[in-house]
Amino acid sequence: MQPIVFHPAAPAGSECEPIRGGRVELQLLTTLKCNLKCSYCSLGVGEVLGSQNDVAYELDHLDAFIARHLAGKEIYVTFYGGEPTLNRDFMFAVMERWPQFRYQLQTNGTLLDGLPDAVLANLSNVLVSVDGGEKTTDGYRGRGIYRQVLRNLEKVRGRIGGTITARMTWNDPETSFEEFDELAGTFDYLYFQFVAGEAYTPESITRRKAVLEQLVARFFEDPARLYPVIPIMGVVRNKLFPSRAEELCHGLTQCRVSTHLLNIMPDGKIYPCPDMMYLPDMLQGDIVANWLKRSPLQPHPDMPCGTCDAFHFCRRNCMKNLHLAYVKQDTQYREAVVEPICELVRHLGTLVDARSPADWYARAALPVKKALRDCEVYEYVEIMP
Numbered sequence: 001m002q003p004i005v006f007h008p009a010a011p012a013g014s015e016c017e018p019i020r021g022g023r024v025e026l027q028l029l030t031t032l033k034c035n036l037k038c039s040y041c042s043l044g045v046g047e048v049l050g051s052q053n054d055v056a057y058e059l060d061h062l063d064a065f066i067a068r069h070l071a072g073k074e075i076y077v078t079f080y081g082g083e084p085t086l087n088r089d090f091m092f093a094v095m096e097r098w099p100q101f102r103y104q105l106q107t108n109g110t111l112l113d114g115l116p117d118a119v120l121a122n123l124s125n126v127l128v129s130v131d132g133g134e135k136t137t138d139g140y141r142g143r144g145i146y147r148q149v150l151r152n153l154e155k156v157r158g159r160i161g162g163t164i165t166a167r168m169t170w171n172d173p174e175t176s177f178e179e180f181d182e183l184a185g186t187f188d189y190l191y192f193q194f195v196a197g198e199a200y201t202p203e204s205i206t207r208r209k210a211v212l213e214q215l216v217a218r219f220f221e222d223p224a225r226l227y228p229v230i231p232i233m234g235v236v237r238n239k240l241f242p243s244r245a246e247e248l249c250h251g252l253t254q255c256r257v258s259t260h261l262l263n264i265m266p267d268g269k270i271y272p273c274p275d276m277m278y279l280p281d282m283l284q285g286d287i288v289a290n291w292l293k294r295s296p297l298q299p300h301p302d303m304p305c306g307t308c309d310a311f312h313f314c315r316r317n318c319m320k321n322l323h324l325a326y327v328k329q330d331t332q333y334r335e336a337v338v339e340p341i342c343e344l345v346r347h348l349g350t351l352v353d354a355r356s357p358a359d360w361y362a363r364a365a366l367p368v369k370k371a372l373r374d375c376e377v378y379e380y381v382e383i384m385p
Contacts, residue, residue: 016294017294018069018284018285018292018293018294018295019069019070019073019259019260019292020250020252020258020259020260021248021250021259021260022072022073022074023073023074023075023076023260023379024070024073024074024075024076024260024261024262025075025076025077025078025256025260025261025262025379025380026075026076026077026078026262026264027077027078027080027261027262027263027264027274028077028078028079028080028084028090028094028264029080029081029082029084029263029264029265029266029274030055030079030080030081030082030084030085030086030087030090030091030266031053031054031055031081031082031083031084031086031087031090031266032053032081032082032265032266033053033081033082033083033086034081034082034083034086034108053266054087054266055087055090055266056266056267056268056288057267057268057287057288059093059094059097061268061287061288061290062094062264062287063097064290065287065290065292068290069285069290069292074102075098075101075102076101076102076103076104076124076379076380077094077098077101077102077103077104078103078104078105078106078127078380079091079094079103079104079105079106079107080106080263080274081106081107083107083108083110083111084105084106084107085105085107085111085112085114085115086111088114088115088119091105091119092119095118095119095122099122102124103122103123103124104123104124104125104126104127104162104380105123105125105126105127106126106127106129106167107126107127107128107129108128108129108141108145108149109128109129109130109148109149109152109153110145110148110149110152111152112126112128112149112152112153112155112156113151113152113155113156115156117159120156120159120160120161121159121160121161122161123160123161123162124161124162124163124376124380125162125163125164125165125376125377125380126160126162126163126164126165127165127167127191127380127381128149128153128164128165128166128167128187129167129168129169130146130149130166130167130168130183131168131169131170131171131172131175132168132170132172132175132176132179132180132183133146133175133176133178133179133182133183134146134147136172136174136175136179137149139172140171140172150186153186162376163188163189163376163377164187164188164189165187165188165189165190165191165230165377165380165381166183166184166186166187166189166190166191167191167193167381168180168183168190168191168192168193169192169193169195170192170193170194170195170208170385171195171197171199172199173199173201173203173204173207173208174207175211176211177211177214177215180192180211180215180229181218184227184228184229187228188228189228189229189230189375189377190228190229190230191229191230191231191377191381192229192230192231192385193382193385194208194341194344194385196275196318196320196321196337196341197337198336198337200336200337200340200341205340205343205344208344209344209347212344212347212348212351213351215227215229215232216232216348216351216352216355217355219232219233219236219355220355220357220360223360223361223363223364223365223368224364224365224368225365225368226367226368226371226372228371230375230377230378230381230383231348231383231384231385232348232352233371233372233375233378234254234313234378234383234384235313235348235349235352235384236352236357236361236372237372237373237378238312238313238314238315238383239312239313239349239352239353239357240357240358240361240372241373242312242313244373244378245313245315248378248379249315251315252298252299252315252316253297253299253315253316253317253318253319254314254315254316254317254382254383254384255273255316255317255318255319255320255382255384256382257272257273257295257297257319257320258272258295258297258298258299258319259295261273262284262285262292263277264287265277268286268287268288268289269283269285269286269287270283270284270285270286270287270292271283271284272284272295272296272297272319273297273319273320275320276297276320276323281296282296282297284296297319297320297323298319299316300322300323300326300327302326302327302329303316303322303326303327304326305322308342308346309346309349310342310345310346310349313349314345314346314349314384315384317341317342317345317382317384318341318382318384321333321337321338321341322338324338325337325338325339341385344385345384345385348385
């Protein structure tokens with residue numbers, strides 16, 4: 001058994017304080033089991049998936065941790081996994097213990113219809129993982145999954161208290177604009193993210209740029225109607241209202257891992273990034289031992305972001321990618337994954353600029369302006385793709 005090490009707290013308001021600002025997201029992994037076998041699952045790295053099936057800490061441990069480290073903070077909880085709905089009892093217990101928190105669920109959607117009304121009504125947002133349209137999603141997740149998820153959504157849509165967001169991993173370069181467009185019309189919001197894998201041949205990048213051009217064109221088509229695609233909304237918001245990025249992430253990364261995102265494993269160990277929970281040097285705290293330190297994922301002099309033309313709206317995008325590429329100096333990962341994604345993000349910014357976003361915003365209907373500025377989903381996703 002390893003000795004318990006208590007880390008002294010940093011002075012309140014200092015840059016070394018574990019939680020920057022007045023809010024914190026607790027991403028509670030209810031289990032590391034999953035009922036699907038997605039071909040690209042990030043938790044498969046380091047054999048994390050399936051390594052911890054049950055929550056091993058007590059809610060009293062979590063209560064003591066909150067009292068010691070998060071007092072006075074606005075807390076919102078994301079139930080995460082594995083597939084979090086495989087441990088519904090834990091979800092129920094947390095919601096009952098802390099009714100004042102905001103709640104989000106990130107799920108593959110296959111068991112969503114089994115949640116009771118009391119839980120669904122208390123969810124500010126539900127992130128449903130998909131990969132595109134039916135053919136693409138089923139190709140990664142299994143035959144019939146896409147239609148099953150849509151059927152489940154129809155059953156529960158009127159009972160969910162908040163919004164439903166498609167969380168799409170853009171893995172396949174053949175994914176078409178029509179697939180994106182279908183998701184944007186089916187869900188309240190669409191959040192897409194470039195896959196952190198070696199999927200970026202020159203031809204793939206060209207195809208993705210063409211789809212981005214179509215998405216941006218559709219976004220600016222009608223100022224009276226919001227095209228609810230979060231990455232484009234986020235780019236426009238950051239360009240028009242850069243103070244919003246400062247408010248939510250204190251000028252650091254919008255993936256939140258440097259400031260106020262805590263991923264709590266079923267055994268109570270805490271990591272800043274859900275894709276790096278297999279690395280011992282990423283350990284940030286422990287619920288049971290009741291300690292917390294500053295996230296190890298911080299801006300580093302070797303990261304080139306400060307000189308990038310996209311920095312004012314991208315705000316470093318993904319710290320995991322930057323850490324592996326520039327701090328750990330993984331040249332292959334940098335060339336095959338990080339640099340192509342950065343190229344696509346810069347291209348997205350260029351496409352937005354070409355549409356004169358300030359002029360579009362001036363013509364936009366008031367509900368569109370409000371949604372663009374204040375969308376609550378910004379607080380639950382990375383914003384940049």
